[in-house]
Amino acid sequence: MSLDRAARERLVRALADAMIAHAEELTSLDQAIGDGDHGINMKRGFEAVRATLPGLADKSLPEMLKAIGMTLVMKVGGASGPLVGTFFMEFGKALPEAPVRADLVAATDKAIHAVMARGRSEAGQKTLLDVLVPVQAVFAAGADGRAIAAEAAQAAERTTPMLAIRGRASFLGERSIGHMDPGSRSASLLIGAAVAALEFEVAS
Secondary structure: OOOOHHHHHHHHHHHHHHHHHOHHHHHHHHHHHOOOOHHHHHHHHHHHHHHOOOHHHHOOHHHHHHHHHHHHHHHOOOOHHHHHHHHHHHHHHHOOOOOOHHHHHHHHHHHHHHHHHHHOOOOOOOOOHHHHHHHHHHHHOOOOHHHHHHHHHHHHHHOOOOOOOOOHHHHHHHHHOOOOOHHHHHHHHHHHHHHHHHOOOOOO
């Protein structure tokens, strides 16, 4: 997958626009089981990312992803910034400049394990990993962009009946059941935005 500069800029704008447009929804989800600031924090972080355009898109894809990650770690409060930022940074570090699908699969796996290590968490605990892990599975199995985006959305929905074991929501115990995890929702939105921006044509 070789993204030209226009495609890189389109990707960054799509990611930022998704978070900014859904900030109120994410805040509402977080008010139910968290501190109520997830949407505000993600919006702040991605506004900061978008503010670095057009220069950000002048970088290579790996360097651009690492820069996005660094900005999120610095600008997003709570647990979200370090976790989402870590994903972008480690994803960028693991990619060659012109990745094929196998490179993307391997880099995604490394990024997910970095998030697991940083958050001391795993899938099944009502966190963004409950989107990242199943999406990685269908991606590795050869799913196309539409199937990847659909799995991301469905995976976020599947967090609703889950009991939170990690994060702020875990303090609520059984009261966390019945609410979608806001981190999972934001992860699904980012994946959907990336797929739509890139039309997900990846060489095998």
